[in-house]
Amino acid sequence: MFDLPSILRAPELLDKALGRSAKATAKGRDRAERTRNLAVAKVQTAGHTIESTLHGYVKAFPTLDRLPPFYRELVDILVDRDRLRKHLGAVDWAAGKAKELTREYARRIGRAPVQELPALRKEAFGRLSPVVRQVAGDLDGLVEARIALRKVPSLDPELPTIVVAGYPNVGKSALVRAVSTGKPKVAAYPFTTQGVTVGHFERGYQRFQILDTPGLLDRPMEKRNRIERQAIAALRYLATAVLFLLDPSETCGFPLDDQRRLLTSVEATFPDVPLVVLENKSDLGGPAAGHLRGSALTGDGLAELMGILAEKATSRGPGGAPRPGGPSRPSPSSAGRAL
Template sequence: MFRLPYVPKSEELVDRAFSSGAKNAKMARGRGPKIQDKILTGEIRRVEVMSAVINGELDAVVTQFPRYEDLTEFQRHLLDLKIDKDRYKKSLATVKWCSERISFLKNKTLRKLKTQKDTQQSKAFMGRCDSFVKRINPELKYLVDARKILTAFPPIRADTPTLVVAGLPNAGKSTYTVSLTGSKIKIASYPFTTVEIMVGYKKIKYTDYQIIDSPGILDRPMHERNT
């Protein structure tokens, strides 16, 4: 249902940013008459690239993970069964905070590099980046787990008329669902059970219908079913 970006570990992200920064700093120095100017040019580039790497990956998580409020009622129900919504929202907010801090530090460091020409500023920037990114490692780990849950959601379209095929086990529900919808069947697991559901689509008299092979026979009120 969701196509979400890769969520890096803090150490992995820091290593990637430092490596890219060092490589680009070396390339930016080039040739010039003054050694100090070449070093300064390289350090400016180092800061720019490190920030771009960290901001790019953190911003992808913040913008591409769904906001809890934007989920459908069905999606919120599934998510609530597996994770704490407040922790989920806090994790995304913390990642956003870190990205904003890195951007602020980048701008501050670049101003000092260009005005004071103090190349030690880039080392201070590297240390602060390492500290901020490692501080949010628990939130990144939490979002790794949330990503697994979200990407495993069954592909239910909340705005599509739905037909549910229910019945006893081995009654031929899956075969019937396939015969109705053809071969384009999507299979997904409910996040709170080991049961898989089949979802297909079929146009009937100009209307698209969603056909779901539901586990169970729907013989009990919702509050009496296992969740």
């Protein structure tokens, strides 16, 4: 989701700046002018490299405060947003300082007597280096944040999204495969080893996202730690409908009573989101539990299911918010938290 450049740590950035500076060339009418222009060029190359690299980092990090709530919730699990903001502030300061020093020394070198140029050039580097070293810890922080933020999946928070829940082996993956146009893709998701599987389908002109979330909505909520709860909470911002799969054949290995308890708990987790229950594996027979029936394997009942889901998923915004620009719903876990 976040396309972040790789971040150089302080020594690497200084190496890069000095390396480029060493290759700088300059022209001039005579030897004295060439020497002066070369001194200016070396300082400017080093300074610009530092400045543009650091400014690039500041620009590349997502404007965290303007992220859609789904992403904000995930980013909060992964990085300490206040600390990241401080790191970015420090790096921004260093970029500005490098720019200022570069200007100052370019001007002084332009005016100084030729014999003073080598000393001035040295002095310029002597002042640029500590600026970079001063933000070494902040650059380390950015390196870490980048690694963490790569776990944020590429999902479209604007698309109506169906989140699939139910015990393992009830047929969630099979169903997502069966209804998706094209092959569902796996996206990283924080604190799940398997990531989420994202499929898409269309009805009329409307495109939908359907998500299989292994490890998240497939066992009782009581057993969740805080981080897992937050990973689930993020889904609330995304879900415009929840599809819960029951397996009355119990070939999944979980008694129907346990499955019903999970259903109740998922309902409580997504109180404002329309929920549709499908009794899957209808091809295996077994007792009916009073819901829509179908089979991810044979395709039976899926057309009707998708019609109902599409209708429910578009009637309201994510998390039950009224769809057309209505007031946003309070956040499940970060309500009132100042940005």
